[in-house]
Amino acid sequence: MERATVTEKPVISLLPGQIGKKIGMFIFYTVLIILAVFQILPLIWLLFFSLKNNQEVFNTPLFALPSPPRWENYVKVWVEGNIGRYFFNSVWITTLSVIFTVLLASFATFAITRMHWKLKHVVLGLFMVGLMIPVHSTLIPLFSFFMKMKLVDHPLSVILTNIGFNLPLTIMVLLGFYYSLPRELEESAIMDGCSVHRMFFQIILPMTSPVIVTTAIINMIYNWNEFVFVNTFISSDQYKTLTVGIQNFIGQYTTDWGAIGATLMISILPILLAFFFLSDRIVEGITAGAIKG
Amino acid sequence: MNNMMSDKKVIALYILPPLLLIVALIYIPIIMTGYYSLTQWDGIGQMKFIGLDNYKELIKDGMFWKSVYHSFLLAVFSVISLLGYLAVSLVLSGKVKGANLLRKIYLIPMLLSSVAIGQLWLRIYHPSNGMLNYFLSFLGIENPPNWLADPSIVLYAIFIPIIWQYAGFYILIYYAALKSIPPSIIEAAIIDGANPLQLAYKIKVPLISGVIKVTIVLAVVGSLKYFDLIYVMTDGGPNGASEVMASYMYHKAFRSFNFGYGSTVAFSLLFICMIVTWLIRKLTNSSEEVQY
Missing domain, CATH: 1.20.5 (Single alpha-helices involved in coiled-coils or other helix-helix interfaces)
Structure with missing residues (x-):
């Protein structure tokens, strides 16, 4: 003192x-x-x-509080504008893509960091170079391939490309964590007569759960926002996700500002919520993904 | 022990599913793009092999070179804006209260979809009711240009939301790198009498030069292949004034259904990205890595 x-x-x-x-x-x-x-x-x-109607948008100052807030804009676009369907398509396509990306990336990282084989550095190189490939230089063959497979206008085309193009980044984030896992762990597991599969699913996967959560959140954001694949491969309303759905919807209702605003808010709300609760993990994942590249 | 972890069947079980996916979805398509670029093809009918004719056409295609120029212009802008992000991060990583909250706020736009960002900025640039002209009217500017309809302005008008979108990303990377500098080095420099400017310019920036190189590659390649906001906001218009390489490829392939020529543009895009990445790596490797 x-x-x-x-x-x-x-x-x-x-x-x-x-x-x-x-x-x-x-x-x-x-x-x-x-x-x-x-x-x-x-x-x-x-x-x-x-939260305003057109009259309020045009005649009141930009940052005047909406009074009363017109929540009916949200109800209207959800019911009339098909936004509800696009939303659920986004939810399930994102969910499946994230689960398979993280699982397959864990497979690959496990094989590359823990198992012994000759070509592992070449394979790792293939994944890492995949990070730099512009999506557009693969788009035409992918489209004609999915056409032949009758997968155009089928959600599987989007899920597959989501997984494929997010594997490299996910593996890169997982690598650092896997390298830091102690080797004694699997040695003792094997001494106890544990098979490779049991070791992976019962020891390695649970141990990597922090980094799995991080990569899952990053993947969720990227898949939720994915635009080019859905826009190219999906044509019917039935399978469109929010990004492409709202692009088309807004094209038709260019003059109704309240409806457009409500649509955009609905599309970004899940991301904002995730950010509000999980911002540290998101920051961590984005930093890890960028710097190691 | 080693036997189990080098069992070929088990290894194949783990590595093949992800490996086959990226080979099928990334590497084979690249080779196919190279092949399609030598053909005349509408995507459905008979494919006709025409050798290098598409490339000969490409060299004379003024619109293609215009789009290349626009993409490189974006790359230059992105790299210049990196300087600003670096400056902000240097301040932010000093003893700033609320730095953690600020860098998170900066990051928010990057997490939103390009469609949402594009549609929002279309409204911001709206001639009669947009946020930009509203603020400009306070500054006494009553006749602002029509931002997205004027061919001499539209490209720069789209650069702003692109920079808005990615600012937080680069600040985040620089901030993390600056925070990982050992405090002892900074303390030693301060004891030696370095002022804050010298500290930033002579100690901190050289120490994170590796990260700066990475961000230059990310910014340049990210700009060269950029597509989303261009497509959402102007679709390359008016009259090609905001066309970039990726949007030009998309129009050729999926609007004109000229898959052969679209592939030529796509393959050139890949080639240009590879060359530029290699060039940047080569140019920045001459200076030696700083060790600490």
Whole structure:
């Protein structure tokens, strides 16, 4: 306590260097906060106009609170605009894609990091190079392949491509975690007469659950937002996901701002919720995926 | 022990399903794109092998080169914006209160779908009712240009939401890299009398040069293959003023049903991405890695 009072010398804060530092910090904070406002203001505006009718959108200030909030916009697009169907398509296609991506990526990472075989570095290389391939340079053959297989306008085409194109990133995030697992673990498991499959499913998979959660969240976001594959392979309303569904829906209702806003809000809400509860995991996953590349 | 973990059947069981998927969905299609690029084909009828004719046409195709130019312009913009992100991250990783919350806020746009972002920004640029012109009117600018209809502006108008979308991503990467610098190095530099600017420019930036290289490759290649917001917002228009390589390929293949020529554009896109990646790696490798 005494020492603290001794070191606190208010005079020093008046020295030019200290004032400069304070002004500097003030400028820094201002810039950082302006950037934060720039990043979220469009979304706040979106929330506001999703709760207004056209008359209010055109005649009241942009950031006037919607009063009363017109929740009927949401009900309307959910019921009339097919948004409910697109939403459920997104949910189940995303769910299946995430489960299989994470499972198959765990298979591959397990085989590459724990088993002994000659070509494993070549195979790992194939997965890593896959990260850099532009999706568009594979799109035409994929389309004609799915056409031959009668998978065009079938959700399986989207699920398969979702899995294939997210495997490399998922494996990359898993690798670091697998390398850090102690080898004694599987040695003792095998000593106890455990088979490889039991070891994988009962020991390795549970042990990697933190990183599995991380990769599952990242995959969920990427699959939920996937646009090009659905737009190219799926043509009937029955199988469209939210991204393509709302693109078409909005094309028809270009003048109803409230309906458009409500549609967009519904499409981003699951992501915003996931972000609200799991932001640390999302940050961790995106950082791990980017830097190791 | 080793026998079990090198059992070929077990290994095949684990590696083949994922391996076959990426070979079937990524590698075989690339080879097929290369082959299709030498044909004349509408996707349904008879395929006709025409050698390098598509490439000869491509070289003379003004619209293709325009789209290449636009893609490279986006790449230049993205790399310049990296400087801004680096500056922000340097500030953010200092002793800033709320840094963790701020970097999460910055990240939000990156998590949203391109369709949602594109549709939202179409409204932001809306001539009579958009957020941008609303704010501009406060600054006394009463006759703003029609952002997305003016061919000389539209491309830059789309660059803004692309940068908006990815800002948080790069800030996140730089922030994580800067935070992983051992504090002892920073302390030693401060004791030696380094001011904050020197500390940033001479100590921190060189220490994360490896990460900076990665982000340059990500930004350039990501820009060259960029498609989503262009397609959602303007579809390459007006009159090709915002066409990029990927959207040009998409139009040729899935609008004009010219699968052969579309493949030529797609293969050139892949080739350009590979060359540029290789060039950046080569150019940035001359400086030696900093060890700590």
